[in-house]
Amino acid sequence: MHIRFDQAELRFGDRVALQPLSLSLTELRIGVIGLNGSGKTSFARLIAGLAKPTAGTVTLDGLDTVADEKAARAKTGFIFQNPGHQIILPVIREDIALGPKSRGLPATEVERLVEDALARFGIGDLAARRPHELSGGELQLAALAAVSVNRPEVVIFDEPTNQLDLKNRAKVKAAIEGLGEQAIVISHDLELGADFSRVLVFHEGALVFDGGGQDAVARYREIAGC
Ligand SMILES: Nc1ncnc2c1ncn2[C@@H]1O[C@H](COP(=O)(O)OP(=O)(O)O)[C@@H](O)[C@H]1O
Ligand SMILES: [Mg+2]
Numbered sequence: 001m002h003i004r005f006d007q008a009e010l011r012f013g014d015r016v017a018l019q020p021l022s023l024s025l026t027e028l029r030i031g032v033i034g035l036n037g038s039g040k041t042s043f044a045r046l047i048a049g050l051a052k053p054t055a056g057t058v059t060l061d062g063l064d065t066v067a068d069e070k071a072a073r074a075k076t077g078f079i080f081q082n083p084g085h086q087i088i089l090p091v092i093r094e095d096i097a098l099g100p101k102s103r104g105l106p107a108t109e110v111e112r113l114v115e116d117a118l119a120r121f122g123i124g125d126l127a128a129r130r131p132h133e134l135s136g137g138e139l140q141l142a143a144l145a146a147v148s149v150n151r152p153e154v155v156i157f158d159e160p161t162n163q164l165d166l167k168n169r170a171k172v173k174a175a176i177e178g179l180g181e182q183a184i185v186i187s188h189d190l191e192l193g194a195d196f197s198r199v200l201v202f203h204e205g206a207l208v209f210d211g212g213g214q215d216a217v218a219r220y221r222e223i224a225g226c
Contacts, residue, residue, distance in 0.1 A: 001153040001182055002026050003047055007056035010042045017042035019205045020056055027182075031193025031213060032186040033220045034202035039183050040186045041081070043202065044156045047184065049073040052093075053189060060154075077147035077181075081158040083139045084131055092134075093127040099150040117145040121175055137168025141175055154182040161189045190217050 005026040010018040018039045045051035046058050047077050049065040049072050050134070058065045063072040080086050089095040098115050100110040118124045121141045126134060134142060140160050147155060157176065161169045173192060176183055185193055193199050199216035201209035209219040 002059075002061050003090055003154070005046070005056070005057045006059070007060040008046060008053040008058045009055040010039075010046060010051055011054045016205045018046065019206055023200075023207065023210070026208070027196075027198045028182050029196045029198070030182075030184045031196040031199035031216065032184060032202065033188065033190075033193060033199060033216060035224060039200050039205040042205075043200075044158055044184065044186055046091035047154070048076045048078040048156055050078065074150075075153045077150060077152035077155045079140065079143050079147060079155065079160060080156045081162065083166055084134075086143055087131040087139065087146065091127075092123075092129055092131065092145075093141070095131070095142070096146045096149055100147065103150075113149050117149040121145050135168060136164050137171050137216070140164070140168075140172045144175060148179075148181070152181060154184060155179060155182045156186075158186050159188065160185065161187060161192060181182075190220075193217075 005021045005023040007020045007022055009020040017086065032043065034040050042051060046053055046065065049069055052066050060072045060075050065072045086093045089098060093114060096114045100113045118127055121144055123138065123141050123145060126138055126142060131139060154215050160172050164172060169189065176185060187193055194213040194217055196213045199211065199213045200207055201216050201219050203223050209216055
């Protein structure tokens with residue numbers, strides 16, 4: 001999918017979360033790094049239509065995230081930094097079924113899609129569980145199943161491996177690597193994006209580097225002073 005920012009800006013009153021940005025993204029894997037407060041989540045929320053640019057435009061394959069809000073949003077899936085907040089139904093299986101059900105699909109088709117999504121991310125054993133019983137890594141995978149069942153063209157991950165132990169980190173990393181969809185991955189986990197061919201580095205609301213993963217990590221280290 002072609003994601004395009006045209007002088008898109010996001011501000012909250014006097015505070016500039018993202019300075020006017022023009023950018024074109026088409027790669028299958030795109031990394032986003034930067035210090036806390038550098039504008040990464042703001043950038044991601046603009047793509048997903050969860051925030052509206054206060055100036056300029058953001059388009060997905062030509063669809064404007066404001067003027068064509070519904071069609072544009074259908075192209076994206078967003079995994080929140082705390083995915084526990086996006087699993088809204090009491091049981092994982094029901095939560096994954098929510099999207100297909102709301103599209104009015106027949107019950108048998110909903111069931112098939114849910115089973116596919118559970119199998120795809122290897123979480124069949126979590127289907128009957130409640131979100132508060134799951135570990136951080138399990139929640140990430142459950143949220144990913146609930147998002148991917150809606151067939152988004154791009155999936156956006158906001159710091160997916162934060163607070164995960166090594167084992168869960170490996171699981172989530174493998175799930176992202178195996179994803180057929182385009183993915184935008186915001187992360188402080190330098191391993192996660194280092195192999196991506198395109199990584200964006202944000203600093204104080206501005207894009208300060210746009211290039212290969214290794215060079216992006218070097219730039220990020222320079223900014224962080226370590
Ligand atoms: N809803 C909001 N209201 C006011 N300021 C915000 C809001 N969301 C983000 N900001 C500010 O915008 C800047 C960028 O935030 P954010 O995009 O969340 O950064 P990051 O994800 O890189 O940590 C920060 O200074 C943050 O305080
Ligand atoms: Mg953030």
